[in-house]
Amino acid sequence: MGIEISRLRRQYGQFTALDDVSLTIADGEFVAVLGPSGSGKTSLLRILAGLDQPDAGSVQRDGQDLLALDARRRGVGLVFQHYALFPHMTVAQNVAFGLRVRPWRSRPKASVIKARVEELLRRVELESYVGRYPAQLSGGQRQRVALARALAIEPRLLLLDEPFGALDAQVRVNLRRWLREFHRSLGITTLFVTHDQDEALEMADRVVVMNCGRIEQIGTPEQIYQHPATPFASGFIARGQSLPGELDDSHLRLFGHAWRLDDFATEDVHKVTVHARPEHIVPASRQGEGLAARLLGLRHVAGTVRAGLQMDGLAEPLEAEWSERDWARHAVAVGESLGIHFQSLTVFGSDKDGRVRARAELHPHQSVSPVAFGPWRRLEA
Known part of the structure; x- marks a missing residue:
């Protein structure tokens, strides 16, 4: 059934961040939310992650009220633009963090955590970097560690908040191709927030174009580019x-x-x-x-x-x-x-x-x- 977002509204004083936003995301789908600064895309991501609450509207996942759950119980993995890795921890320790801080009743055994970390580092092609610290990695490698850490908790929903914004152009191109193939191999429902048109059009199954807190258009990358529905979508995308x-x-x-x-x-x-x-x-x-x-x-x-x-x-x-x-x-x-x-x-x-x-x-x-x-x-x- 996926995720059903219905008529979300979020107001900060006189500023309307989200204005009657509705969206359906299918299970396993890769959706890019695209728009300029202030369009509401990050506010939408924060509400899904449990970092903020809407003033009105609902979010259902497989018939369950997602907004009624606190952030830890939502099964959401979050990857930020600036990695947010712990500098005093090794690569392996960073990836294992979300599992090690679980309450002891639900915490996996040390051997299970170790196996999970090794598996994820193989998937993100960093198995030989287990003992290194973030300062010893390139920007692209740090972002892959951040992704592995988000996946360690086996999330049902993966949220990516402009994950390539701090990387140089060539690293971004290589990493987004890698991430798209990585998503296909895992099939995790993914919401990717970006202001970069090329990223959204190249990676997503569907693109959501936002402006001033509202959705301007939803469609496949080809539909959005070839047949923009509004003057804003036409100017911003095409x-x-x-x-x-x-x-x-x-x-x-x-x-x-x-x-x-x-x-x-x-x-x-x-x-x-x-x-x-x-x-x-x-x-x-x-x-x-x-x-x-x-x-x-x-x-x-x-x-x-x-x-x-x-x-x-x-x-x-x-x-x-x-x-x-x-x-x-x-x-x-x-x-x-x-x-x-x-x-x-x-x-x-x-x-x-x-x-x-x-x-x-x-x-x-x-x-x-x-x-x-x-x-x-x-x-x-």
């Missing part, structure tokens, strides 16, 4: 960039052109937000085609070219992302002009309270080969 579009009857007007929006409910729509992702902004195949833009700068990153573009009517530059191969065919010097097309646009219609009432995906070049982008087609209203 790097959606705002364009000055206007709704005119059933048409979207943008940069002097108009497109018909099919199946776009206009009732209660007070504001239209148009987003374009960097990979959907492409250079025109021939000179004189497309919308005029000026190249502000280029960055070459891991086989891609990230271009800053300035367009008339936009206060902020747009970022486009192309492959090195595509850019070689259309290269212009920084400061020069070029024509661009939008392969795809996401259109959100919101009411006066900012709630999304309608959503559409517009593909101006849907029938055109991605190698030879055709001119924009104009629709007269």
